Amino acid sequence: MTAQIHVPYLMTRAGAVSALTLAAVGGSLLAPGAVPEAYAAATHAKTALKVAASKKGAPYKFGAAGPSRFDCSGLTVYSYKKAGKKLPRTAQQQYNRTRHIPASSRQKGDLVFFHYGSRVYHVGIYAGRGKIWHSPKTGSWVKLEKIWTKKVWYGRVR
DSSP, rough: OOOEEOOHHHHHHHHHHHHHHHHHEEEHEEEETTOOHHHHHHHHHHHHHHHHHHTTBEEETTTTBBBBOHHHHHHHHHHHTTTOOOOOOSHHHHHHHSSEEEGGGGGGTOOOEEETTTEEEEEEEEEEETEEOOOOOOBBBOOOEEEOSSSSHHHHHO
16 A cells, blocks of 8 residues: 555645645655555565576475575575565466466566466576576576467466
8 A cells, every 4th residue: 555645734834836846747756664565565576586696506306495406496485585575386376376467568577378278387487688687497596588488377476
């Protein structure tokens, strides 16, 4: 919930001209310490993205969630935990918990879910420009890679 200062308050504090200018452009002022929900979500996502990138080269290990080895969903759990958000353990559970968004709305830090039919089998963190940070498979490591298929869904961590 966003705390807002309304125009009558502005009339007494900032003067009628400032209040009318603000009203004319459709703006709002936030009370000190208030953080808009969308801003908070974007901050968590950017932090999670930075955490995932910092794990570049960490080896894949099935069932591992860090700090030095990861499977795909373990990397997302670890990254978002460091950003202050809790995710469930598996890629399918993470998909079920996120807000599903169209590809046209994806942003850095959103989760990218790879699926076959209705079954999610892999997850990564969107890095922008059609790329993800992920821990793909046994014998591999955390890396930045181009999304290789159109069979993906996007989810935003709430």
